[in-house]
Amino acid sequence: MTSSVRGGRGRRPGSPDTRAAILAAARARFAAAGFAGTTIRAVAGDAGVDPALVHHYFGSKDDLFVAALELPVDPRSVLAEQVVGPVEGAGERLLRALLGVWDDPSVQPALLAMVRRLLEPGGDALFREGFLPVVLVPLGSALGVDAPERRMQLVASQVIGLLVLRYVVHAELLVAMDVDALVAVYAPVLDGFLTGPL
Amino acid sequence: MTSSVRGGRGRRPGSPDTRAAILAAARARFAAAGFAGTTIRAVAGDAGVDPALVHHYFGSKDDLFVAALELPVDPRSVLAEQVVGPVEGAGERLLRALLGVWDDPSVQPALLAMVRRLLEPGGDALFREGFLPVVLVPLGSALGVDAPERRMQLVASQVIGLLVLRYVVHAELLVAMDVDALVAVYAPVLDGFLTGPL
Numbered sequence: 411m412t413s414s415v416r417g418g419r420g421r422r423p424g425s426p427d428t429r430a431a432i433l434a435a436a437r438a439r440f441a442a443a444g445f446a447g448t449t450i451r452a453v454a455g456d457a458g459v460d461p462a463l464v465h466h467y468f469g470s471k472d473d474l475f476v477a478a479l480e481l482p483v484d485p486r487s488v489l490a491e492q493v494v495g496p497v498e499g500a501g502e503r504l505l506r507a508l509l510g511v512w513d514d515p516s517v518q519p520a521l522l523a524m525v526r527r528l529l530e531p532g533g534d535a536l537f538r539e540g541f542l543p544v545v546l547v548p549l550g551s552a553l554g555v556d557a558p559e560r561r562m563q564l565v566a567s568q569v570i571g572l573l574v575l576r577y578v579v580h581a582e583l584l585v586a587m588d589v590d591a592l593v594a595v596y597a598p599v600l601d602g603f604l605t606g607p608l
Numbered sequence: 609m610t611s612s613v614r615g616g617r618g619r620r621p622g623s624p625d626t627r628a629a630i631l632a633a634a635r636a637r638f639a640a641a642g643f644a645g646t647t648i649r650a651v652a653g654d655a656g657v658d659p660a661l662v663h664h665y666f667g668s669k670d671d672l673f674v675a676a677l678e679l680p681v682d683p684r685s686v687l688a689e690q691v692v693g694p695v696e697g698a699g700e701r702l703l704r705a706l707l708g709v710w711d712d713p714s715v716q717p718a719l720l721a722m723v724r725r726l727l728e729p730g731g732d733a734l735f736r737e738g739f740l741p742v743v744l745v746p747l748g749s750a751l752g753v754d755a756p757e758r759r760m761q762l763v764a765s766q767v768i769g770l771l772v773l774r775y776v777v778h779a780e781l782l783v784a785m786d787v788d789a790l791v792a793v794y795a796p797v798l799d800g801f802l803t804g805p806l
Binding site: 569595603606 | 766781
């Protein structure tokens with residue numbers, strides 16, 4: 411795979427090694443200091459590069475955080491594009507988008523690695539200060555719900571359990587159910603979380 | 609801590625080391641061969657003891673499996689006693705029993721270790737061939753439901769997500785909700801899984 415960021419520019423002194431060093435520094439900072447406690451400047455210092463180079467390669471701190479998750483897709487664009495719409499039918503749109511990504515064998519290993527990282531010691535800061543505000547809350551807004559921060563925590567409590575049963579422990583029933591069957595069972599649950607009393 | 613099993617008997621050549629060796633052998637066998645592929649005889653062979661000694665210390669293969677989970681309580685007795693009853697109200701009884709155990713700080717670390725083990729490589733066999741038939745299905749029967757094996761997989765998909773959000777990643781909302789609030793949100797979901805169409 412080639413880096414689309416560097417193609418045809420060549421102005422910066424960066425190299426694949428520089429990019430990797432920034433990512434490694436970002437992962438270490440996010441893990442140790444959380445999302446809120448991490449600055450682009452500090453990551454640049456750890457990697458021994460100019461902060462402008464971090465911005466050049468990765469954009470904003472949100473973008474750097476998503477890059478540090480090392481996912482083959484950016485969940486903000488891939489999911490948000492598919493789920494944007496009115497709150498009616500939001501649960502079904504979210505489930506179909508999520509299962510589409512997770513059922514893709516080229517993407518699944520990276521997603522599993524991300525889930526495992528969330529569950530490791532220190533993963534709680536990664537979830538609360540990174541994954542929730544950077545990925546889940548914007549997704550809730552795309553789904554058209556009020557109070558997305560609260561509602562997306564309820565949604566996550568069902569989605570993470572479903573993903574763990576289907577893709578991590580391979581529970582027979584959850585593996586055997588196709589997307590339509592999963593939507594029939596889980597979309598009403600998610601709609602309840604997305605629109606019910608809080 | 610003293611071993612209650614050995615108190616006052618002293619007939620067997622067992623020692624705390626023997627007991628630990630049997631448990632270590634059992635964990636390795638269950639992890640490598642799954643629950644169905646593990647026999648008391650094979651565990652005894654690995655530990656270098658007579659199979660009768662394994663039965664003496666741990667009872668049946670189900671009992672040995674639960675012992676190998678190293679929980680401070682036996683989930684079969686503690687949970688089943690509290691949840692047994694008619695299918696009406698089953699979701700609430702299950703949630704109150706589960707949260708009571710998980711909110712107990714003396715028990716929680718061992719439960720967290722068990723959840724982490726389920727999510728590690730090899731944890732899928734532990735779940736499918738051990739935890740599901742030995743712990744979850746009997747719990748479903750105690751809850752008075754039909755098709756407990758299928759329904760308890762749906763229940764697990766919500767309960768595991770809730771436990772991960774509240775006790776592993778410490779999602780703010782799920783940590784702040786008290787038991788009554790959690791019951792109000794999640795008991796209807798569990799009741800839907802326990803009694804809805806399959």
